[in-house]
Amino acid sequence: xxxxPVEHGLMLAGVLFALGALGVMVRRNVVFTLMCVEIxxxxxxxxxxxxxxxxxxxxxxxMFFFILTMAAAEVCVGLALVLQLxxxxxxxxxxxxxxxxx
Amino acid sequence: MxxxxxxxxxxxxxGFLVLALFGRRLSRMGVAAVGAGSVGLSAIAAVLxxxxxxxxxxxxxxWTQVLWQWVGAAGFGPQIELYLDPVSVVMSxxxxxxxxxxxxYSAQFMAxxxxxxxxxxxxxxFVGSMLTLVLAGDLLLLYLGWEGVGLCSYLLIGFWYVDPAxxxxxxxxxxxxxxxxxxxxxxxxLLFTNLGTSEIQALMQRASQQWGAGSGFAVAAAALLLxxxxxxxxxxxxxxxxxxxxxxxxxxxxxxxxxxxVTAGVYLIARAHVLFALAPPVQMAVAVIGAVTLLYAGFxxxxxxxxxxVLAYSTIxxxxxxxxxxxxxxxSAAIFHLMTxxxxxxxxxxxxxxxxxxxxREHNMFKMGGLRKELPGTFLTFLIAAASLSALPLxxxxxxxxxAILSSAWTSGAGSRWLWAAGLAGALxxxxxxxxxxxxxxxxxxxxxxxxxxxxxxxxxxxTLSVLxxxxxxxxVPETLGNVRVFSDFLNVVLxxxxxxxxxxxxxxxxxxxxxxxxxxxxxxxYLFLHRPQHVERWTATLAGARLHRLWxxxxxxxxxxxxxxxxxxVWAARANKADFIDSFSRAMAQLNVAAHAALRxxxxxxxxxxxxxxVMGGVIAIWILVL
Numbered sequence: 001x002x003x004x005p006v007e008h009g010l011m012l013a014g015v016l017f018a019l020g021a022l023g024v025m026v027r028r029n030v031v032f033t034l035m036c037v038e039i040x041x042x043x044x045x046x047x048x049x050x051x052x053x054x055x056x057x058x059x060x061x062x063m064f065f066f067i068l069t070m071a072a073a074e075v076c077v078g079l080a081l082v083l084q085l086x087x088x089x090x091x092x093x094x095x096x097x098x099x100x101x102x
Numbered sequence: 103m104x105x106x107x108x109x110x111x112x113x114x115x116x117g118f119l120v121l122a123l124f125g126r127r128l129s130r131m132g133v134a135a136v137g138a139g140s141v142g143l144s145a146i147a148a149v150l151x152x153x154x155x156x157x158x159x160x161x162x163x164x165w166t167q168v169l170w171q172w173v174g175a176a177g178f179g180p181q182i183e184l185y186l187d188p189v190s191v192v193m194s195x196x197x198x199x200x201x202x203x204x205x206x207y208s209a210q211f212m213a214x215x216x217x218x219x220x221x222x223x224x225x226x227x228f229v230g231s232m233l234t235l236v237l238a239g240d241l242l243l244l245y246l247g248w249e250g251v252g253l254c255s256y257l258l259i260g261f262w263y264v265d266p267a268x269x270x271x272x273x274x275x276x277x278x279x280x281x282x283x284x285x286x287x288x289x290x291x292l293l294f295t296n297l298g299t300s301e302i303q304a305l306m307q308r309a310s311q312q313w314g315a316g317s318g319f320a321v322a323a324a325a326l327l328l329x330x331x332x333x334x335x336x337x338x339x340x341x342x343x344x345x346x347x348x349x350x351x352x353x354x355x356x357x358x359x360x361x362x363x364v365t366a367g368v369y370l371i372a373r374a375h376v377l378f379a380l381a382p383p384v385q386m387a388v389a390v391i392g393a394v395t396l397l398y399a400g401f402x403x404x405x406x407x408x409x410x411x412v413l414a415y416s417t418i419x420x421x422x423x424x425x426x427x428x429x430x431x432x433x434s435a436a437i438f439h440l441m442t443x444x445x446x447x448x449x450x451x452x453x454x455x456x457x458x459x460x461x462x463r464e465h466n467m468f469k470m471g472g473l474r475k476e477l478p479g480t481f482l483t484f485l486i487a488a489a490s491l492s493a494l495p496l497x498x499x500x501x502x503x504x505x506a507i508l509s510s511a512w513t514s515g516a517g518s519r520w521l522w523a524a525g526l527a528g529a530l531x532x533x534x535x536x537x538x539x540x541x542x543x544x545x546x547x548x549x550x551x552x553x554x555x556x557x558x559x560x561x562x563x564x565x566t567l568s569v570l571x572x573x574x575x576x577x578x579v580p581e582t583l584g585n586v587r588v589f590s591d592f593l594n595v596v597l598x599x600x601x602x603x604x605x606x607x608x609x610x611x612x613x614x615x616x617x618x619x620x621x622x623x624x625x626x627x628x629y630l631f632l633h634r635p636q637h638v639e640r641w642t643a644t645l646a647g648a649r650l651h652r653l654w655x656x657x658x659x660x661x662x663x664x665x666x667x668x669x670x671x672x673v674w675a676a677r678a679n680k681a682d683f684i685d686s687f688s689r690a691m692a693q694l695n696v697a698a699h700a701a702l703r704x705x706x707x708x709x710x711x712x713x714x715x716x717x718v719m720g721g722v723i724a725i726w727i728l729v730l
Contacts, residue, residue, distance in 0.1 A: 024714045033710070094710050101708030 137222025185239030282333015289326025335367030356451030389429020396422030400531030432510030460552025472548030492533030499575030533623025
């Protein structure tokens, strides 16, 4: 059985996280922003799982369940915000909601 | 009876409170009754207290009534205490009696004025403060009265506040006397910090124990107190406010700026005579300032055309006599002249008030004239007062008091021929300018008929004061003329007698010279201003004459000089510093904050993506720092 080296798993997690962060920064559509946040969450979950496998412990997978639950709750709030944004501005562009500037 | 002492200052204060709180609801009659009545009751209380003091003098010839403790803090415990001794007996009698007469007079004088209630309100406050001043046993309480009378003086000079010039005169009086008051407050603190008490008698006792004659502290304290006295009593160089103070109603000028408040400086020096005796240079300065001031004001009075300004300069000059007496150590002579001056000068002002009111507020003497037939009673009282001011020999009170001063100036140890000569020249000037005023106002042709005759409210004070002007001198008659020493014997228990070392022959000679000078002055005035007025006119038409006249009219140009020396530089500095140079530092800090805030505000764009980017960048930088 070919084992994937730990470094590869962590690198994949890092790349995913970076892509997610990049997406949050550059995408203006709020749905994509949410999806990018999910990608970032899953990237960190992947890092946990890889680390748990490396040390032969279940903690990493337990941690992933926590992240999964948290992501579900976050999506609930996030989608509610998307609905509000759409209702108020008739757009999904996050930059339209910049009333709170200093 | 002595226990009633507290009523003397309390009654006018009560009158003030009633008028201030309920004056609007009282009729004019009621206002006058409360205003003059409270001072009248206070005068009765003063007479009762003082007669019982005279009938059976308390131990030590002084009586203290402690009302309550004012402040009680570690080692500092000034009391509200009244102190009655011969000097305060004389002062309280003069203030309350003359004050009552003038308030009684005001009931008619101010009759047509809309500020009737306000006037009596202020006047009651003034009389109360003045009585506090003269009866105070504690220097701090004296200072309270001192500032109280200063406040009332300000309020009453600016009584007709609609005219901005009156407001300016009031401010000028307040600011100029404030210069002296600041010196006095410093002197008070100096005395307190070095001697550890503020009670006047204890202060004087400790001063003579702890400070030698001529010691630095004694000189400094006496000089600072003298500063206060100069401001209040309008002596050189702080005299400029008094002529302008004539902007107030005439009874105010009579009470505050002639009879009582302006003599507070004389009272202060007499009260602190122990301290002044410890500081010979300062006492010498008192005498010299008095002598110079009496000449200065005498010449200035000669050129005035406003009848009240003549009287104002005359007041400055007569207080100069009192200072001269204080300076040569003739303390009781100074208080004696203070008393007679209160009588004749208030009478002159009240007489002038009748004329001014009768001629529709006309102040210019050259537009009066011939009023002798129209206002015979006023003329008679005015003549008596002017004779007393000129010290016409034998019949007038002013002669006895001024003679006491002149002979002390010659004979006492601190006196000198020069001081006496200045006093004599001043006496000549006094009778010239007083009779110039009499001749211009009451003689010559009638220019304007008075529209008003004095009523009972005016006649009674005029008559009473005239009697006092004549008999007031009989309490103290020099050796050569009968030797009555009631007044000086009474005062000498607290004020040391002036050392005299001249024979009766010299005394008599001095009296004759003084008498001749004053009669000569009347004759000169008659010749120059009634018999041959064209001489004066021709002389003032020449260049030198016109210049001198202008100089004297402007009071030797002190106002002009002060304006250039102090007022304009101050105004200039204030203008230059309009932007508040010192404030620019604190303002710069504020602006720095505003700029920093504006810069930080830029970061709050409201864009979620921007915030995310900042978080990511922060994370990257944090990892970078951790890893490297």
